Amino acid sequence: MLLGGDMKPVIILVRPQMAENIGMAARAMANFGLADMRLVAPRDGWPQKTRMKKGARQAASGATHILESAELFETVGEAIADLTYVYATTARERGQAKPVFTPEEGMARIMAGAAGDGRCGILFGPERTGLDNDDISLADAVLTFPIDPKFASLNLAQAVLLVSYEWMRASGKGGAPFALPQNTGPAKREAVLSLFGFVEEQLTRVGFFNGERAPIMARNFRNILHRLNMTEQDVRTLRGAFEALARGERKERPTAPQNVTGGAGEGSAE
Amino acid sequence: MLLGGDMKPVIILVRPQMAENIGMAARAMANFGLADMRLVAPRDGWPQKTRMKKGARQAASGATHILESAELFETVGEAIADLTYVYATTARERGQAKPVFTPEEGMARIMAGAAGDGRCGILFGPERTGLDNDDISLADAVLTFPIDPKFASLNLAQAVLLVSYEWMRASGKGGAPFALPQNTGPAKREAVLSLFGFVEEQLTRVGFFNGERAPIMARNFRNILHRLNMTEQDVRTLRGAFEALARGERKERPTAPQNVTGGAGEGSAE
Numbered sequence: 001m002l003l004g005g006d007m008k009p010v011i012i013l014v015r016p017q018m019a020e021n022i023g024m025a026a027r028a029m030a031n032f033g034l035a036d037m038r039l040v041a042p043r044d045g046w047p048q049k050t051r052m053k054k055g056a057r058q059a060a061s062g063a064t065h066i067l068e069s070a071e072l073f074e075t076v077g078e079a080i081a082d083l084t085y086v087y088a089t090t091a092r093e094r095g096q097a098k099p100v101f102t103p104e105e106g107m108a109r110i111m112a113g114a115a116g117d118g119r120c121g122i123l124f125g126p127e128r129t130g131l132d133n134d135d136i137s138l139a140d141a142v143l144t145f146p147i148d149p150k151f152a153s154l155n156l157a158q159a160v161l162l163v164s165y166e167w168m169r170a171s172g173k174g175g176a177p178f179a180l181p182q183n184t185g186p187a188k189r190e191a192v193l194s195l196f197g198f199v200e201e202q203l204t205r206v207g208f209f210n211g212e213r214a215p216i217m218a219r220n221f222r223n224i225l226h227r228l229n230m231t232e233q234d235v236r237t238l239r240g241a242f243e244a245l246a247r248g249e250r251k252e253r254p255t256a257p258q259n260v261t262g263g264a265g266e267g268s269a270e
Numbered sequence: 271m272l273l274g275g276d277m278k279p280v281i282i283l284v285r286p287q288m289a290e291n292i293g294m295a296a297r298a299m300a301n302f303g304l305a306d307m308r309l310v311a312p313r314d315g316w317p318q319k320t321r322m323k324k325g326a327r328q329a330a331s332g333a334t335h336i337l338e339s340a341e342l343f344e345t346v347g348e349a350i351a352d353l354t355y356v357y358a359t360t361a362r363e364r365g366q367a368k369p370v371f372t373p374e375e376g377m378a379r380i381m382a383g384a385a386g387d388g389r390c391g392i393l394f395g396p397e398r399t400g401l402d403n404d405d406i407s408l409a410d411a412v413l414t415f416p417i418d419p420k421f422a423s424l425n426l427a428q429a430v431l432l433v434s435y436e437w438m439r440a441s442g443k444g445g446a447p448f449a450l451p452q453n454t455g456p457a458k459r460e461a462v463l464s465l466f467g468f469v470e471e472q473l474t475r476v477g478f479f480n481g482e483r484a485p486i487m488a489r490n491f492r493n494i495l496h497r498l499n500m501t502e503q504d505v506r507t508l509r510g511a512f513e514a515l516a517r518g519e520r521k522e523r524p525t526a527p528q529n530v531t532g533g534a535g536e537g538s539a540e
Contacts, residue, residue: 093448
């Protein structure tokens with residue numbers, strides 16, 4: 001069970017009641033790169049009752065590898081025996097003299113070596129009641145959530161999600177998985193200046209820039225375009241659009257001839 | 271609709287398919303202090319079909335005030351008309367030349383004034399397909415999640431949860447709602463030293479500290495106790511426990527007499 005250097009926390013669901021929540025928790029773990037789930041005395045058994053496991057499987061939405069490798073225990077003590085550091089999640093203050101951390105702080109502490117060479121486990125209680133006080137007394141510290149006290153009922157799978165999310169952030173993978181697509185780099189200034197020149201010429205021609213305020217309007221217009229931080233492609237697209245507007249409606253389409261509607265191409269249904 | 275200075279983002283579910291997800295999203299919003307939900311063309315209507323709203327209400331688990339004040343729109347354009355800044359959430363790169371932020375970055379940008387004096391909205395797409403490209407093209411920027419690319423399917427309500435959670439963090443309420451309960455402050459050194467003295471005397475008496483290593487063992491034992499950062503109460507509790515062990519089994523109970531078992535108090539069933 002112990003993997004050398006595997007700092008990923010083990011998610012331990014204590015007496016979970018609903019198969020759907022076990023499945024949703026598995027999905028949340030998979031979303032953020034966690035893999036090891038342990039179940040302590042699930043209310044409806046595991047995996048003996050097919051209905052139970054089926055509901056969980058459906059809710060897992062593909063994260064079945066986590067359900068299939070989930071380990072079953074009868075007591076919290078057995079489920080945490082091989083771990084070296086244990087958090088208990090609670091929504092409310094439970095009067096136990098134990099340090100309290102947010103998931104963000106708690107996951108950072110795991111990364112900083114709270115479990116030493118061993119592994120950390122995180123206990124989540126049953127849906128209706130949460131962990132009981134004896135369960136909590138077996139943990140080194142409490143994890144709780146920065147939640148609106150007026151509405152502090154956090155769904156089991158959502159609690160697992162937040163912890164898993166903070167694990168991914170703490171492990172240095174909290175960035176966006178992709179960035180603004182850049183087919184072309186920022187436009188060279190000569191392309192930008194050429195666009196300005198063309199647009200100003202056309203707007204002067206049609207009388208949009210006129211009178212003594214024309215230079216001010218031109219500068220304002222340039223500044224609007226500057227705010228776009230245009231790429232080469234942006235410049236080409238805008239130039240094409242302005243050119244098309246300046247040219248007005250085409251009399252004939254330059255694309256492949258259409259022998260159905262025949263005529264001048266005007267009024268087509270597109 | 272516009273509330274002066276209300277920076278809280280509006281959560282906009284676009285063509286949501288499942289009532290349960292609308293309800294779970296409402297619950298997630300309530301957990302983290304968000305209140306305004308908008309629905310664009312829910313698949314099963316809203317709130318005309320009772321079944322739909324009932325499923326949502328059940329999943330909302332008490333966050334019904336959000337469902338009841340949810341506003342219904344036919345198009346994304348109508349749903350965002352009064353907003354000044356709009357994010358589109360996507361799980362994957364969608365090839366649109368738009369800045370990309372994580373929920374953490376995105377919520378920080380709202381706090382920093384991205385929506386000016388107006389309000390920000392966040393678009394979430396239908397469960398199966400996510401937002402379509404036309405929806406995304408109406409947004410200023412993309413929000414995406416730091417998710418394991420091998421398992422990138424994030425449930426709709428869980429996406430709402432992460433954004434709401436990051437909103438609460440960005441708005442400066444990301445701390446734990448309670449801390450380690452401290453009925454008493456850290457112990458005064460005289461109490462700690464007195465405990466050391468008592469324990470060392472007893473451990474010497476019973477022969478646990480003996481021979482030339484006795485001083486080293488005593489120092490190690492002191493350091494174990496030091497690591498507890500004991501409160502006054504901790505010192506009292508430990509002192510009581512050590513005293514009880516040193517005294518050994520009580521011959522007579524000092525508590526109220528029990529006239530049922532009579533005898534010497536040994537072997538009682540407790």
